Amino acid sequence: MPFKGVDYLLIDSSFREEELLVRQTARRFAEEKVMPLIRDCWRDGRFPSHLIAEMGRLGFLGANLEGYGCAGMSNVEYGLMMQELERADSGLRSFVSVQGALVMYPIHAYGSEEQKQHWLPRLQSGDAIGCFGLTEPNFGSNPAGMTTRAKRDGSGWVLNGEKTWITNGSVADVAIVWARTEEGIRGFLIDKGSAGFSTSDIHGKLSMRASVTSSLSLSDCRVPDSAMLPAAKGLKAALSCLTQARFGIGWGVVGAAMDCYETARAYSTVRKQFDDRPIASHQLVQEKLAWMITEITKAQLLAIQCGRLKDAGKLEPAHVSMLKRNNVSMALECARLSRDLLGANGIMDEYPIMRHLCNLETVKTYEGTDHIHALVIGERVTGVAAYR
Numbered sequence: 001m002p003f004k005g006v007d008y009l010l011i012d013s014s015f016r017e018e019e020l021l022v023r024q025t026a027r028r029f030a031e032e033k034v035m036p037l038i039r040d041c042w043r044d045g046r047f048p049s050h051l052i053a054e055m056g057r058l059g060f061l062g063a064n065l066e067g068y069g070c071a072g073m074s075n076v077e078y079g080l081m082m083q084e085l086e087r088a089d090s091g092l093r094s095f096v097s098v099q100g101a102l103v104m105y106p107i108h109a110y111g112s113e114e115q116k117q118h119w120l121p122r123l124q125s126g127d128a129i130g131c132f133g134l135t136e137p138n139f140g141s142n143p144a145g146m147t148t149r150a151k152r153d154g155s156g157w158v159l160n161g162e163k164t165w166i167t168n169g170s171v172a173d174v175a176i177v178w179a180r181t182e183e184g185i186r187g188f189l190i191d192k193g194s195a196g197f198s199t200s201d202i203h204g205k206l207s208m209r210a211s212v213t214s215s216l217s218l219s220d221c222r223v224p225d226s227a228m229l230p231a232a233k234g235l236k237a238a239l240s241c242l243t244q245a246r247f248g249i250g251w252g253v254v255g256a257a258m259d260c261y262e263t264a265r266a267y268s269t270v271r272k273q274f275d276d277r278p279i280a281s282h283q284l285v286q287e288k289l290a291w292m293i294t295e296i297t298k299a300q301l302l303a304i305q306c307g308r309l310k311d312a313g314k315l316e317p318a319h320v321s322m323l324k325r326n327n328v329s330m331a332l333e334c335a336r337l338s339r340d341l342l343g344a345n346g347i348m349d350e351y352p353i354m355r356h357l358c359n360l361e362t363v364k365t366y367e368g369t370d371h372i373h374a375l376v377i378g379e380r381v382t383g384v385a386a387y388r
Helices: 017-044 049-057 075-088 090-110 113-125 235-270 283-311 317-347 353-365 370-382
Strands: 130-133 149-153 156-167 174-181 184-191 197-201 213-224 228-233
Touching: 017 049, 017 075, 017 090, 017 353, 049 090, 049 113, 075 090, 075 235, 075 283, 090 113, 090 130, 090 156, 090 174, 090 184, 090 228, 090 235, 090 353, 130 156, 130 213, 156 174, 156 184, 174 213, 184 213, 184 235, 228 235, 235 283, 235 317, 235 353, 283 317, 317 353, 317 370
Parallel strands: 130 174, 149 174
Antiparallel strands: 149 156, 156 213, 174 184, 184 228, 197 213
């Protein structure tokens, strides 16, 4: 039965026609192309790579960027698209998020015109895949501590270091690698197959299984001067990319919460216990459903306001921290409550809840942990940094 949406406060009435059309396009794609196979992909630990080209044709890759073949969506349209993709699976949204926000965005914002012309059309169509190399084995929440180095050598650069927990790492045609130089932290475009550059996949994951996660190794990796992103100067440039990705996450997890909630709501109306009445008639069940629909509604409103602010050029990184922190926490609790309502059936992959729950455990900690975003918000409201 087609998904009708979760709209307790008639929020759809606030969307423009083109926004609803984007959502419907993404919803149809997710339901027809992703949901029938995502359980097997998650079981097998593989990403449905055959869908990349179609996502490119639909304009999902780099969707809120202008030019170079990109769809030029508004940020609300982009958010609604991410919501529907993550309703299918966090791994799918993560691929689109990395491709657009962490690879195409920095090239678009900080790259030379030659770099833009070379990479952006290929990345938009899905003919090329990218990854973003910032996190290191010993530096996750503190990227300023990175040890990867890039040293000038004649007309080029030599890079040495390690990056880990990199989505798309082993399948990427280009890696954006951040490294410390004598001029500060800079970003470099590393082509797949470059001498001294290698990747290896991370196995044994119990979360984000329908996603490729890798480590990157740079051992005297030599690149030309033209590989540097000329306008990406300092850690602030790398963090600006993370802000773009976090915005998409804040919308995406609402979709995961919706899927868990709707699964639990429907299940509770047909599952019978004790007096042969559906468990939906019990007060404790209704209390859980009431909590979920209330929190999903609040998360929707937070996402929409952030989207409107972003379209108006008024969205701040601290706003995005609230969006990401609140909505991920909400989605994770919705998954846990939904699992509880399904009882033993909640752990079966016949239902999507346990898959969402496991994925959301990762989403809570990547792109800035819950605690780091709390400190960002704390600094915003007090004026005092408390990161140490």
